[in-house]
Amino acid sequence: MNPILAALGAIGRSVATGLGAVGRFVTFAALALSHLVRPPFYGRELALQLVQIGWLSLPVVGLTALFTGGALALQIYAGSARFNAEFAVPSITAIGMVRELGPVLGGLMVAARVASSIAAEIGTMKVSEQIDALRTLATDPMKYLVAPRIVAATLAMPVLVAVGDAIGILGGYSVGVNRLGFDGPTYLRNTMDFLEFWDVASGLVKGAVFGFLVALCGCYFGMHSGRGAQGVGEATKTAVVLASILILSANYILTEAFFSA
Amino acid sequence: MIRAQDIHKAFGPKRVLTGVSFEVARGESLVVIGGSGTGKSVLLKCLLGLESPDRGEVMIAGLTRPRPHELAAHVGMLFQGAALFDSLPVWQNVAFRLMRGPARMARAPAREAALEKLARVGMAPESADLYPAELSGGMQKRVGLARAIAGEPPILFFDEPTAGLDPILAAVINALIREIVTEMGATAVTITHDMRTLRDVADRVAMLHEGRLYWQGTAAEALASDDPVLTQFIQGRIDGPIPTLR
Ligand SMILES: Nc1ncnc2c1ncn2[C@@H]1O[C@H](COP(=O)(O)OP(=O)(O)OP(=O)(O)O)[C@@H](O)[C@H]1O
Ligand SMILES: [Mg+2]
Numbered sequence: 001m002n003p004i005l006a007a008l009g010a011i012g013r014s015v016a017t018g019l020g021a022v023g024r025f026v027t028f029a030a031l032a033l034s035h036l037v038r039p040p041f042y043g044r045e046l047a048l049q050l051v052q053i054g055w056l057s058l059p060v061v062g063l064t065a066l067f068t069g070g071a072l073a074l075q076i077y078a079g080s081a082r083f084n085a086e087f088a089v090p091s092i093t094a095i096g097m098v099r100e101l102g103p104v105l106g107g108l109m110v111a112a113r114v115a116s117s118i119a120a121e122i123g124t125m126k127v128s129e130q131i132d133a134l135r136t137l138a139t140d141p142m143k144y145l146v147a148p149r150i151v152a153a154t155l156a157m158p159v160l161v162a163v164g165d166a167i168g169i170l171g172g173y174s175v176g177v178n179r180l181g182f183d184g185p186t187y188l189r190n191t192m193d194f195l196e197f198w199d200v201a202s203g204l205v206k207g208a209v210f211g212f213l214v215a216l217c218g219c220y221f222g223m224h225s226g227r228g229a230q231g232v233g234e235a236t237k238t239a240v241v242l243a244s245i246l247i248l249s250a251n252y253i254l255t256e257a258f259f260s261a
Numbered sequence: 262m263i264r265a266q267d268i269h270k271a272f273g274p275k276r277v278l279t280g281v282s283f284e285v286a287r288g289e290s291l292v293v294i295g296g297s298g299t300g301k302s303v304l305l306k307c308l309l310g311l312e313s314p315d316r317g318e319v320m321i322a323g324l325t326r327p328r329p330h331e332l333a334a335h336v337g338m339l340f341q342g343a344a345l346f347d348s349l350p351v352w353q354n355v356a357f358r359l360m361r362g363p364a365r366m367a368r369a370p371a372r373e374a375a376l377e378k379l380a381r382v383g384m385a386p387e388s389a390d391l392y393p394a395e396l397s398g399g400m401q402k403r404v405g406l407a408r409a410i411a412g413e414p415p416i417l418f419f420d421e422p423t424a425g426l427d428p429i430l431a432a433v434i435n436a437l438i439r440e441i442v443t444e445m446g447a448t449a450v451t452i453t454h455d456m457r458t459l460r461d462v463a464d465r466v467a468m469l470h471e472g473r474l475y476w477q478g479t480a481a482e483a484l485a486s487d488d489p490v491l492t493q494f495i496q497g498r499i500d501g502p503i504p505t506l507r
Contacts (some may be wrong), residue, residue: 138333
């Protein structure tokens with residue numbers, strides 16, 4: 001066959017496959033959302049997931065924020081010193097933390113921790129026929145497994161981001177005071193005076209969106225896991241990769257929407 | 262009670278079921294035998310609506326082409342691999358159905374009911390608070406059995422209920438299945454490779470071979486039959502019409 005036609009055919013097929021995959025993912029998301037509002041609700045499962053996803057992610061998110069806040073303060077100091085604008089270190093560190101790095105790095109860490117564990121858990125349940133068993137026991141896996149995880153991640157992420165923001169600012173503060181020679185009370189006053197409500201709120205909204213995406217990816221790839229240990233491994237990897245990419249692209253879109261113009 | 266008509270099921274190019282038809286009357290116990298990989302488990306999943314047949318129709322408990330959740334009140338299923346929920350202790354696995362749904366039981370009575378079912382499959386109460394990962398294969402199987410019968414459904418599907426059990430426990434389980442059918446009037450479909458199960462549990466035997474039900478009859482007829490395929494299978498002989506490489 002004509003090589004150009006063959007190449008076009010191959011491209012067409014992969015585009016079709018890709019669109020099909022996107023379609024299935026979006027359909028799954030819509031289905032999951034529709035299950036969030038229809039009973040029965042599994043409160044116990046939700047509570048368990050809030051602990052799993054929220055509470056147990058605190059150390060990871062906290063440490064990430066602490067070191068990021070410290071490094072951010074050092075870099076901003078290095079940059080602003082070139083313009084004799086060192087006074088801006090506290091406010092810019094805080095803005096960078098609450099608007100961008102808090103939600104994004106927190107989201108990525110939670111993606112690594114939570115999307116992977118959700119995908120592995122649900123995937124294992126699928127390959128060991130536990131999902132089938134659930135269905136024969138009149139329990140809809142979308143309601144029993146997927147909905148609680150999505151709700152828990154969407155609720156927990158903003159809280160994690162808020163905690164991360166505070167710890168990140170603290171990290172910047174301790175570097176500022178101990179390494180860069182700032183006066184403690186002045187550093188804090190500068191931070192507080194410059195931060196606006198929307199700076200913080202936008203980060204929390206981002207957090208909620210990222211939490212939703214993380215749980216959605218984990219659940220989708222878990223529920224569609226292939227057979228055997230290899231299938232579960234593949235599902236886990238894909239869930240983390242896609243969750244991370246979706247977080248970064250959603251972050252750009254949300255930043256455009258919130259702060260452009 | 263159960264009717265399957267001309268069930269076809271293929272996975273990609275692999276044709277597993279090619280026209281399976283049978284009926285099981287209320288209160289009857291059907292035992293399905295057949296070589297490994299012939300599609301017995303797939304057949305049960307088609308009956309339950311967990312797999313959708315490519316062709317053919319299933320009727321169970323008055324429902325045509327039932328979906329799994331519609332059957333939940335009518336059917337209890339023991340999966341071949343037990344399929345216990347890892348995240349729940351043994352007793353909550355057994356009481357899963359009892360503690361959910363419109364007629365849910367409180368925790369304490371549900372636990373009592375679970376312990377009673379566990380005792381019937383020969384599980385001591387100490388195991389109730391263990392997690393499935395802490396059980397041996399045969400113990401998992403018995404917990405799965407307890408979960409299947411917990412809601413006292415009128416129809417029961419057992420996928421190799423005695424596989425992995427010692428001869429004494431296997432006899433306990435066979436007697437239990439027989440009792441559920443005879444005394445409680447349940448309808449049962451049991452897949453097995455265990456000829457004692459066939460003798461003790463079956464009202465009727467069906468043999469799945471090459472995608473179809475090759476042979477059907479009573480247990481006594483099956484054991485006395487001189488059909489070459491059936492006798493090779495039942496006696497476990499190496500040479501005969503059934504290939505050993507499959
Ligand atoms: N989801 C699936 N995807 C692809 N092939 C499958 C799937 N499920 C079953 N099969 C194939 O269908 C065939 C029948 O499988 P099944 O599990 O029903 O066998 P079986 O009769 O229960 O065997 P055994 O006695 O060993 O349990 C096998 O060849 C298996 O490879
Ligand atoms: Mg099987």
